[in-house]
Amino acid sequence: MVCSGGHAMSLSLGIKDRWRCCKKGCMKTVYLRKNTYLENSKISFSTIVLFIYSWVNEYTSIKFCEKELENDHSTTVDWNNYMRGCIIKQYIAPGTGFQLNI
Numbered sequence: 001m002v003c004s005g006g007h008a009m010s011l012s013l014g015i016k017d018r019w020r021c022c023k024k025g026c027m028k029t030v031y032l033r034k035n036t037y038l039e040n041s042k043i044s045f046s047t048i049v050l051f052i053y054s055w056v057n058e059y060t061s062i063k064f065c066e067k068e069l070e071n072d073h074s075t076t077v078d079w080n081n082y083m084r085g086c087i088i089k090q091y092i093a094p095g096t097g098f099q100l101n102i
């Protein structure tokens with residue numbers, strides 16, 4: 001990734017998940033969550049990526065997420081519902097005759 005000045009950027013995950021310009025004096029920053037559905041999420045970026053990976057591979061039971069991702073019950077239910085909603089919104093257009101069984 002490059003900044004608006006054309007300089008290389010580095011990825012920083014932690015308190016503030018962001019891309020940051022490597023050139024001294026530039027230091028432009030692009031936050032990973034800004035203007036995305038992750039903007040108001042309190043879960044760490046790495047946990048979100050692990051959840052999405054786990055969800056795609058059907059490993060997001062309550063028990064699994066509590067143990068492996070350290071998510072509580074309601075967070076796991078919310079994220080499972082959110083991921084299903086994303087798939088429906090992205091791939092199932094109204095009036096196409098397709099049915100998604102969840």
